[in-house]
Amino acid sequence: MSDPDEFEQIARLYRPLTRGAPEALDLLDDAAVVPSRPGMDLVLTKDALVEGVHFLAGTSPGLIARKLVRVNLSDLAAKAAEPYGYLLATSWPASFGWPERQAFAEGLRQDGEAFGLTLLGGDTTSTPGPLTLSLTMLGWTPAGRMVRRAGARAGDLLMVSGTIGDGALGLAAARGDPPDPDGFLLARYTLPQPRLDLRDALRARATAACDVSDGLVADAGHIGRASGVALAIDLDRLPLSPAAGRWLDAQPDRARALVRLATGGDDYEVVCTGPTPIAGLTVIGEARAGAGVEVRAGGRLTDPGPGGWRHR
Known part of the structure; x- marks a missing residue:
């Protein structure tokens, strides 16, 4: 029996990670629609992980997924932002088959529930190189209240x-x-x-x-x-x-x-x-x-x- 095709994989692995959020459009579209929140700023950050650079070969797919989520959440933490959702891009090598992708999605599910995150969309591709993953995390802060890198003063x-x-x-x-x-x-x-x-x-x-x-x-x-x-x-x-x-x-x-x-x-x-x-x-x-x-x-x-x- 062959592995599910791209659209079946999206439906089976990732649609549940939207947690039914209407803005994700059931992952049936090429984009998500994020409603504005009055008095709030939308904060965006992106981090990527590459096998052999950011994690060792042979690391559990579930742990890879959770680290991907958490390194992005760390950026939001430093901005004093409340996590909201994310966009995901995956580039799978031939060695990362259906069982590994299922385990990866399970890691996303675990941390999605733990941190109240909604998968809003993304892309999935194949690569001849190492496993490469990219995640764009979205969060909210009160308008004008994001903590920036700029702002330190002499004497602080x-x-x-x-x-x-x-x-x-x-x-x-x-x-x-x-x-x-x-x-x-x-x-x-x-x-x-x-x-x-x-x-x-x-x-x-x-x-x-x-x-x-x-x-x-x-x-x-x-x-x-x-x-x-x-x-x-x-x-x-x-x-x-x-x-x-x-x-x-x-x-x-x-x-x-x-x-x-x-x-x-x-x-x-x-x-x-x-x-x-x-x-x-x-x-x-x-x-x-x-x-x-x-x-x-x-x-x-x-x-x-x-x-x-x-x-x-």
Whole structure:
């Protein structure tokens, strides 16, 4: 029995993900119609994942789908936006057959229900190359209230949510080192937790924000450049999980190890600025007049290199 054709796949795998929303038009059209919400701005963001670049070959299709959703939700979290729906584009290699596509759709279903998301449309194609996925996420903020990267002022505190370095260590653990006996680090890499819980606090207290995807130093630098300020970061104040703390204690060069944690990426936390501390976030530095990012570890200036992942 042959696999379902493109239109059957859309009907069977993706139409249920619209959750009956009328704006999706049952995925029978080439577009969706999104009604306006008075007093609200529609916020859009897009992230793509490529096998071998953003996730390892052999990763469960369901986990790939959920990571795709969550890295996009992380962008909305940094904008203090309420998630709404998404557009999906998939480029399937020959190795990704009907069972794998079913598992992928199940991952989308799980997180669609968890985060209240509606699939609004998209496209599906084939490719001779690696599995390539793209998702455009939509969310809402009160008009004029989206938290931008621009907005930091000299004298603001620099803060970050959660813990930093787990994503990079999780990728390393997936490759065999460091040890990860309870799977915590791997879970942080494969299934990030978007910080949507910070929405109200960011709207009320943050002057600028960015999600930590490429690396804390690099992403903080995005805020500095957009805002026209310099940033000073003290890596000795970096919030670490117990697993990352144990790894750090075993390293012969603490300063260099801290730089690795602060530039490794895949944490999907939120780095932000504000005039006063925000509950639940860790103060790691400050904004100053000028330009660039100054990084200290062990009380000394240190070179963070590029600061994080650089896309060619």
